[in-house]
Every structure is written in C-alpha cells, then in structure tokens.
Amino acid sequence: MRWMDEFAREELAKGLIDRIHRLAQRLGRPITIMEVCGTHTVALFRHGVRAALPKNLRMISGPGCPVCVTPNEEIDTAIEMALKPDVILVTFGDMVRVPGSRKSLADARIEGADIRVVYSPLEALDIARANPERQIVFLGVGFETTAPTIGATINQAASEELANFSVFSAHKLVPPAMRALVLSGEVGVDGFMLPGHVCTVIGARPFEFLADEFGIPGMVTGFQPLDLLQGIAMLLDQIANDRHRIEIEYTRIVSREGNRQAQAILEKVFTPGDASWRGFGLLPSSGLHLSPTYSQFDAKRRIEVKIPPPVEHRGCRCDAVIRGALEPEECRLFRKVCTPEYPIGPCMVSSEGTCAAHFKYGEAQHPHPIEPPLEVKP
Amino acid sequence: MCLAIPGKVIEIRGSRALLEFGGTRREVSIELMPDIGVGEYGIVHAGFVLERLNEEDAGEMLAALEKMEALDALDG
Numbered sequence: 001m002r003w004m005d006e007f008a009r010e011e012l013a014k015g016l017i018d019r020i021h022r023l024a025q026r027l028g029r030p031i032t033i034m035e036v037c038g039t040h041t042v043a044l045f046r047h048g049v050r051a052a053l054p055k056n057l058r059m060i061s062g063p064g065c066p067v068c069v070t071p072n073e074e075i076d077t078a079i080e081m082a083l084k085p086d087v088i089l090v091t092f093g094d095m096v097r098v099p100g101s102r103k104s105l106a107d108a109r110i111e112g113a114d115i116r117v118v119y120s121p122l123e124a125l126d127i128a129r130a131n132p133e134r135q136i137v138f139l140g141v142g143f144e145t146t147a148p149t150i151g152a153t154i155n156q157a158a159s160e161e162l163a164n165f166s167v168f169s170a171h172k173l174v175p176p177a178m179r180a181l182v183l184s185g186e187v188g189v190d191g192f193m194l195p196g197h198v199c200t201v202i203g204a205r206p207f208e209f210l211a212d213e214f215g216i217p218g219m220v221t222g223f224q225p226l227d228l229l230q231g232i233a234m235l236l237d238q239i240a241n242d243r244h245r246i247e248i249e250y251t252r253i254v255s256r257e258g259n260r261q262a263q264a265i266l267e268k269v270f271t272p273g274d275a276s277w278r279g280f281g282l283l284p285s286s287g288l289h290l291s292p293t294y295s296q297f298d299a300k301r302r303i304e305v306k307i308p309p310p311v312e313h314r315g316c317r318c319d320a321v322i323r324g325a326l327e328p329e330e331c332r333l334f335r336k337v338c339t340p341e342y343p344i345g346p347c348m349v350s351s352e353g354t355c356a357a358h359f360k361y362g363e364a365q366h367p368h369p370i371e372p373p374l375e376v377k378p
Numbered sequence: 379m380c381l382a383i384p385g386k387v388i389e390i391r392g393s394r395a396l397l398e399f400g401g402t403r404r405e406v407s408i409e410l411m412p413d414i415g416v417g418e419y420g421i422v423h424a425g426f427v428l429e430r431l432n433e434e435d436a437g438e439m440l441a442a443l444e445k446m447e448a449l450d451a452l453d454g
Contacts, residue, residue, distance in 0.1 A: 039380045066379050092424075094379055120425025122407060142424075145380040149424040152409045197380040200421070200429050223381075224439065252435040253421060259429055262410045352379060 009226065016229035017052050023236040024054035031057045032188060033235060034324050036174065037195035038065035038352030039223055045361035047225040053232070060187070060324040061354040063177045063279060064195055066142045067094045068322055068346040068353050071278045072310040074170045075100035078139045080305035081168065082113040087303060088131060090124040091139035093117045098346045101311040121153040128157070128165040137299045138167045145197040147171045147288055148262035151269035154290070154297050168299040169288055172275055174198050175206045176286035182214050187324045191235040192218040196227075196250040201266075203258030204246050211244040222250035269294050278346070279322030318345035321354050328355040335359060382423040384436040387416050397422065400440055 024031060035041055041061045044050050050059060063069050079100055082089035089105070096105045096117060109115045114134075118124060121138055128136040140150040150167060157165045174195060181187065194207055199220045210216045217238040221231030231249040238244060248254050266288070275287020290298040312319075315333050320326035328334045328347070338344040340356055347353035385397035385404070395408045397420065411427040414420050419436035420427035431439075 037380055064380075092379070120406075122425050142379055145382070145428070146424055148410055148428075149407075149426040152407065152426065155409075195380060197382050197421075197423065197428065200382070252431050253429045259410060261412065262428065265410065350379070 012226060013229060016226070016233050019233045020052075020057070020229065020236060021054050023233065023240050024057050027056070027236070027240050029056065031190045031236070031239060032060060033057065033191045033193055033232065034060050034062045034187070034189045035193040035221075036062040036064040036178065037193075037198070038068070038350070038354070038357075039197070040064070040193055040195070040221065040228070041354055041357050042352055042361075043223050043225075044228055045357050047228065049225065049228045049232075052229075057232075057236075059193075060189075060327075061321070061357075062192075062324050063181065063277070063322045064143075064174070065322075065347065065350050065352045065354070066146070066172065067098055067350040068318060069172055069177070069277045069279060070095075070098070070141055070170055070346070071276045072101045072312065073276060073307070074168075075104075076102070076307045076310055077300075077305060078137075078168055078170075079103060079105055079108045079113075080307050081137050081299060081303045082108050082115050083111065084135070084303060084305070086133075087135045087137055088114045088116060088127060089137050089139060090116045090118055090121075090127055092119075092141065094350050094352075095139060095141055097343065098349045099313065099343065101308070121150045122156070125153060125157060125160075125162065125165060128162050132164060134164060135303065136165045137303060138165070140167045140169045140171055142171055143174050143195070143198050144201045144266070145195075147270065148201055148259075148265045151265040154269050154294055155265065157297060158294060166297045166299040166302045167290065169270070169290055170275075171270070171288040172277060173272065173286050173288065175202075175209070176283050177277060177280060178207070178210060180280050180283055180286075181323060182210065182216065184323070189216060189324075190239050192216060193228075193231055193235065194218045194220045194246070196220055196222050196254060199248075199250070199254045199258065201259050201262045204248050204254060204256050205258075208246045211246050215244045217244040218246040220246070220248040220250050220254050222253070277322075279319040313344050316345035318347045318355070321345075321347050328358040329362070331355070380423070382421040382428055384419050384421050384431060384439045386436070387414055387418050387420060390416055395427070397427075 124138040270288035272285040273289040317331040343349040347355035385399040389396040
C-alpha cells in the first residue's frame with residue numbers, strides 16, 4: 001500500500017469495507033476468522049474494524065499474546081529466581097504484573113526482589129556490566145519476533161565473556177500451537193489472519209501446512225487499518241472461491257523466506273524443544289531452549305530454584321480464551337472480579353491480552369464511534 | 379508485544395545504528411539486518427532492526443502511528 005493522502009485512504013477503506021460486506025453476503029453463512037496475534041486483536045478494536053464488519057463474520061482471538069501463553073510454572077520459577085538476593089531479574093514491562101500461582105513479579109519486588117524493566121534485551125547487558133557482583137537473569141518471553149533479539153544479546157554476552165549474565169528462555173513458537181489448535185478441532189476456523197511480525201522473521205512458509213494439510217487459508221497481515229481490511233477482504237475472497245493458500249498482504253515487510261540473518265541467530269543460539277503453554281499444556285518442539293554451545297547462559301542451569309506445584313487461578317478461563325474457544329464475556333470473572341486494575345488471569349493483564357482488549361474496547365461499553373482512521377466522511 | 383515501529387537510519391556505528399523515529403533519535407542494533415544503509419528505513423522491535431522498508435511505506439506507517447498516539451491521548 002502506498003503513502004496516500006487522507007481522502008484516498010478513506011476511499012480505499014470504504015471500498016474494502018464494501019467488498020468485505022459483498023463477499024460475506026455471497027457466502028451467506030457464519031464465517032469465523034481467527035486473528036492469531038495479540039497486536040492484531042488490539043488493532044482490530046482500536047481502529048473500529050470489528051465494528052465495521054458484517055454480522056455473519058466473526059473475528060476470534062488466538063494464542064498470540066506471549067505473556068498470556070506463559071504458564072504459571074514459568075512465572076513461578078522466574079519469581080523464585082528474582083527473590084534470590086544476588087539476582088537482578090530483567091524483563092519486558094508486560095511480564096511484571098502477570099500473576100503466577102501465588103504472586104506476580106510486582107509482588108516479589110515489594111518483598112525486596114530486584115526486578116528491572118527494559119525496552120531492549122541489550123540493556124540487560126549494560127546492567128550486567130555495571131553490576132559484576134550480581135547475577136543478571138533476563139526473563140525471555142516472546143515469539144519468533146522477539147527471540148532473535150534475545151539470541152543476538154546472548155551472542156553478544158558470549159563474545160564479551162560476560163560471566164554474570166544468563167537467560168531464562170520462555171520463548172514459544174507459533175506454528176506448533178496453530179497445529180495443536182487445528183488438530184484439536186475445538187474451534188472451527190474458516191481462515192487465519194497470520195502474525196505479520198512473526199512472519200517478518202520466519203517468513204510465511206512455516207504456516208503453509210495450514211493450507212496444505214488442513215485446507216484452511218491464511219493471510220499474513222499488517223497492523224494498520226487498511227492492512228487489516230485488505231487482509232480480511234483477501235481471506236474472504238479465498239474462502240468464497242474455495243481456495244486455500246497462505247498469502248501475504250503485508251508484502252512491504254514480509255517475504256516467503258523471512259529474515260535469514262535473524263533465523264541464523266535463532267539456529268545458532270537456540271534449539272527447539274518441548275514447551276509448556278497456558279491453554280495447551282506441553283507441546284513438542286514449540287519452545288526455544290539454549291543450544292549446548294550456549295548452555296552457560298542458561299538461567300535454568302545457573303540459578304537453582306525449587307517451586308511448589310503450580311496452581312491455576314480459580315475460575316479463570318484464560319486457557320479457553322487463548323484457544324479461541326471462549327469469548328472473554330463468557331468467563332464468569334470477566335469485568336466482575338477480573339479487571340485491568342485487579343487482574344486474575346494474564347489475558348486481562350497484558351495490554352494485548354484478549355480480555356484486556358474486550359474490557360477496554362468492548363462494543364457495549366464503548367458505544368461512541370471509535371477512531372478517525374476509518375471514519376468515512378459523507 | 380510484537381509491535382515494531384519504523385525509523386530512518388541517520389548514522390551507522392559498527393553493529394549499531396542511530397535511527398530517527400518521528401523526531402526522537404535512538405541507537406539500535408542492526409545485527410539482524412546488517413546491510414541496511416544510511417538513509418534507509420527499518421522497522422524496529424526491542425531495540426533491533428528486524429527488516430528494511432522503503433520510504434513511502436515508512437511514511438505511511440509513521441502517519442498511522444501518529445494517529446494512534448493521538449487516539450491514545452484521547453483515551454487518556
């Protein structure tokens with residue numbers, strides 16, 4: 001999509017909305033599209049795209065919020081590491097308020113744990129250099145988009161021979177979770193809106209099994225209003241014409257092959273291994289462990305902790321929300337007990353969690369028309 | 379968490395580069411996109427350039443981001 005003026009943008013949006021409505025009408029049955037990425041979930045609400053869609057087209061959120069899919073076991077382990085007096089735990093801001101079995105990192109901080117929030121994992125190296133007498137543990141959470149940045153950071157630590165830096169790798173890989181989701185048959189999906197920035201790194205190819213093995217079309221989509229509309233229109237076009245391919249709407253950044261350099265870092269530093277997901281349990285080859293060459297940077301080897309058996313939050317249905325099997329409004333805690341201020345589950349904590357998005361933008365609670373980008377002037 | 383924003387490469391310093399993001403400048407790593415050059419645009423995630431993009435597309439993304447910021451201000 002080209003850089004265009006406001007008027008051209010609005011005309012284009014209007015045209016795409018018309019096209020979406022025409023295709024949905026032609027299909028004449030309920031259609032379900034899953035947006036896999038949490039950033040898409042928020043963008044679809046925020047730009048008013050959901051409100052502009054036809055009644056027979058339902059968008060559901062998938063397992064695309066890294067913080068949300070991190071199981072209590074990993075959060076509890078990170079908290080125990082953080083509570084060790086010689087440890088400084090460094091992580092991204094999203095993780096801090098997520099409740100584990102008994103407490104969150106924020107609670108641990110009140111108990112005296114030294115927990116620091118960074119924008120880039122490279123900042124953790126600065127902290128390590130400035131505190132040679134402390135152990136710096138980076139809690140690495142994220143999908144294929146984020147993992148290469150942490151891989152490159154570990155690589156840098158290795159080249160500097162930084163002895164007091166390690167990573168607790170809680171990274172997850174999106175394609176194995178998608179496979180588990182489709183194989184379960186729990187949720188019927190007509191098409192997938194695929195994560196644009198995950199595909200920036202790994203390319204579109206790793207998602208082709210969705211079309212080839214299961215006959216479900218997919219569209220790698222960008223994050224702006226016109227991207228979202230175009231992605232949905234292109235998906236409906238496939239569904240209406242009984243085609244199933246993995247296509248790329250977000251061509252200005254994403255290719256079939258992805259970023260080879262980033263993939264090379266992933267391969268060098270990490271080895272795929274089993275990982276535990278909230279909502280799915282243990283999935284084979286769905287996580288990234290440190291490869292043997294880098295094992296001295298593995299926090300799980302370096303910092304020994306024992307945690308009591310993890311406990312789930314009573315009544316919380318984040319597991320089903322993550323699989324797209326339940327709408328947040330169908331959870332008994334939603335908005336009554338569980339709010340962004342007093343969150344029970346991670347989907348309400350993370351700004352990209354499905355429950356937080358529904359809480360903030362849910363139609364019933366925000367009757368005022370949302371957002372200029374899509375407002376089509378007469 | 380998979381948000382990435384576009385910036386313009388102002389200066390390259392080894393494996394790092396100074397990028398401009400709508401008025402503010404920040405040093406980021408170009409280790410994942412080592413052949414990006416001065417004057418080019420890249421999208422940045424967690425302090426790393428993840429991919430390059432052309433000027434028109436970067437302008438389009440920046441315009442949309444500015445709007446989102448304006449919306450956030452409205453949301454309070």
